[in-house]
Amino acid sequence: MLLIHCPYCNETLPEVEFAYASEAHIARPAKPSDVSDEDWAEFLFMRSNVKGPLYERWRHIHGCGRFFNAVRDTVTDKFLTTYKAGDPRPDLSSLTEGLK
Amino acid sequence: MSQYRVSGRGRVDTSRAVTFTFDGKSYRGVQGDTVASALLANGVHLMGRSFKYHRPRGAIAAGSEEPNALIGTRRGAGRFEPNTRATVQEIWDGLETSSQNKFPSLKFDVGAVNDAAYMLFSAGFYYKTFMWPRSFWDKVYEPFIRAAAGLGVSPTEEDPDHYASRNLHCDVLIVGAGPTGLAAARAAAVEGLRVVLVDENAEAGGTLLSEPQARIDGKPAWDWLAAELEALKALGVKVMTRTTAIAYYHQNLIGLVEKLTDHLPKLPADTPRERLWRVRAKQVVLAQGALEKPLVFHGNDRPGVMLAGSAQTFLNRYGVLVGKRPVILTSHDAAWYAAFDLQDAGAQVQAIVDTRADVDALLLNEARARGIAVKLSHTATATSGRLRVSSLRINPVAGGTVGSGQEIRCDAVLMSGGWTPSLHLFSHTKGSLTWDDDRTTFLPNNTPEDCVIAGASRGLWGIEAALADGAEKGRAVVEALGKTGAQVAYAVEADRPGTGVSHKELPTDLSAGKAKAFVDFQNDVTAKDLRLAVREGMRSIEHVKRYTTNGMATDQGKMSNINGLNIASDALGKKQPQVGLTTFRPPYTPTSFGAFAGYHRGEHFEVTRKTDIDSWAEAKNAVFEPVGQWRRARYFPKPGEDMDAAVRRECAATRASVGIFDASTLGKIEVVGPDAVEFMNRMYTNPWTKLAPGRCRYGLLLGDDGYIRDDGVIGRMSEDRFHVTTTTGGAARVLNMMEDYLQTEWPDLNVWLTSTTEQWSTVALNGPDAAKLLAPFVEGVELTEETFPHMSCVECTVAGMPARLFRVSFTGEIGFEVNVPAHLGRKLWETLWDAGQQYGITAYGTETMHVLRAEKGYIIVGQDTDGTVTPYDCGMGWAVGKKKPDFVGMRGLARPDLQAKNRKQLVGLLTEDGSKLEEGAQIVFDPKQAIPMTMVGHVTSSYDIGTTDQPIALALVAGGHEKMGETVYIPMPDRTIAAKITSTVFVDPDNTRLKI
């Protein structure tokens, strides 16, 4: 079971308190009606499916209830960082430095 | 004393006799025995039959890796467990055990005909044998496979034991209490760290228990062990025996199963049978040791053929000689020591047969000193004996040629093919492995976890090496936790590290097709099966494994994986790492369902939420059903009524006068704030701006893909406050979705969302008399068509209770939903119930609710929709606010596929012959077309117990809205039913009954 750091509660807590909420930094278009069918399908269905560090969303559903972002390595399942919704996407190279 | 018990040997208490039964026969063992050691002390080797060929089998090992000696254990009613390892189960007075896979008896088994039909059951037989003729499948093959499948027999009674679970946090968890683990524990404990040391055995010590000859720091091994355990306990180390580390999960969470009662003659009161520990450790030391490898040769599965190291354990730990005239067959030094120990304990070792040409002179001298014959450069090609080995055939090997054979009479064959490090938990961590050519084994490499692996589990043999590595890795762990550890050295005398070589199957003079040289004993996989799998095209070890079932038995390949890999690699002409090793997965050893379930059984299996009115329903003998973790009254049968009769009566009464229904479980979300209306506009399909306070509206919630997710009536209580209802099962999902959009897409909106499902009790009144019944209790609003029309809501007082009153209908009748604070629900219910007697008020449950709503064509999300249905598909385009700039799902609805003609659309169906359709039945347009037919939809709801004069159904049918009045067909196993497409509204299409 993963231990996850909630950036709002500033505590590291067991996975059972959290719910996964799919890939992060996929913004819903501001005016969906202006978006082409192709771009809308891309937004709805296509995800990066990376092997390695993935930007993803979690919700501290049985805690503060906030959605937040995380970078997790899909190979090791290790969290590289978590950060508040709305914060900029952290730079990967700074996160992977110093990892074994 | 039993025939094979050696006085003065072992750690068992021979002064305390223990009586138990095996297959109905009584045996005597002593305190400290396992079932296997006690049977062996009585000269019993035959302990079971194999799974596929029903070959007679005995214990091959002495520990949890044992693949053969699986037994059923019984302790009175309900306490039966199959597939217990006889080598692990400790005996106690009165224990009943039985062998498995035998019919009619262990010594004479008719299933052994499978053994003669060997050719039929070779590799891939599951995939090949039963393919032809097709017609044989149902009547011959499947019944045969079902009868033969499965190990042992499942218990038939409910388990009367209880199981506990606990959390534990520590600095260092050490798995394995052999010399490696003990040294690591000391290194960590002396630095003041919180240390937990676990071992699956009944006592700590690991290999030290089997090697009393060793001396550590000048003390005999067992004295040193006792003193060391005392010292560790004094240092605060938590030592847990009979505790198996079954799984290594993320971030150093290790699952332990502690067995508390299986070894006790009397069950202590209030003690769980097993306790599951979830340990979160800062650092983990894996010291699981190594497992001895069998040698692969014809007849290596005969009872009496066992691992040399296990024979040593039976002697030194349990005081049991596994044979009086054993022969040793080995490719590793370790088995020589077994020969010496057994000879010194009174056995007459017939020979030491070693496949190697060169053996350490010290070993040769020791053998000579004892007068044991030695055969170097020899192979073994056969065993004989019916239910127990009686001879071993050995042949000299020179220059790759197998010479003529010679029989050695014996009563046991003790084999050793070297040792395989135990990498199971290391593999659970996704640790990477490297192939070691010298030792012909995989060794641990890197792991992403905060974990070290030490001792024999990384290929270091002998007690001294284990102690040194344990101390060193213990120090590494101490330093990883920010402390400074000391260097410790242990002096060991009479150590037995040893070396050896590794084999695929042993060379033989038998024709390859005849040899039954077993690799996986439990699944009856032979070397020939593995080579056949390669010949038939399997290239990866993962394919070979699944084709042959090698390593797929309950021992998870502890004995068979490496031998299987060596043979498959040889057949493929590739190096082992290119062929690969299959992944070890939790649990390390078979684990009871009870341990996993813990407290979550019976009524605690799942949360059961009850409304305030539930107790009333229970008193009225309601039949309940679970809905979204709620317990809901399904119907209220009167004496002698079945469900159909009760529902028919409840439906009729509701349409005739008034029905009362507990709707408290409906999900409720309070949407509040200055931007509440804007939020609602964006979330739901409907327009909300013009909905006046005091009015409510049926709302549809879509996903951004355009498909229906949920629905419910939503009341605008004031300008900035909405009372949103959701489906019973959808409440949490809807709130999560709303929070998601609010927090991450529209954080600028000033809105608060609160789950209020459990704050309100909701009583629904439906029927022509509903208004008459309710009106006298309501203060603050008059229940007339003018002052409180259909789809109104208001905060008022009902029977003196603060209430939110809704005029809504899910039945097509005049309807009200009265929400009062949850704890007042039953009081309100009883007030209305008493007053309703003059109208013949009838309580109804969810079943009647389903029928009445279907008669009006009201959908149930998740029953009439399936996640691919749009509002237009349901004929609810009227609920979509087309003038809004955006709402969740608006863009999705414009996708070409969702605009396409001929989508499946919700319609009504009336059968021509008046029969009731089956929900889920498939629909076709042309019943005469060739099979497989083109299916054009399915029945979603179907009832024949309502108030209509014929059965009704709702269905999704391709292009259904354009096909009113046309006939479709529903093919069933016995006949094809014709049905006419109709409107979804079967009762009161003009809604006249909604009017007061």
Ligand SMILES: [Zn+2]
């Ligand atoms: Zn939080």
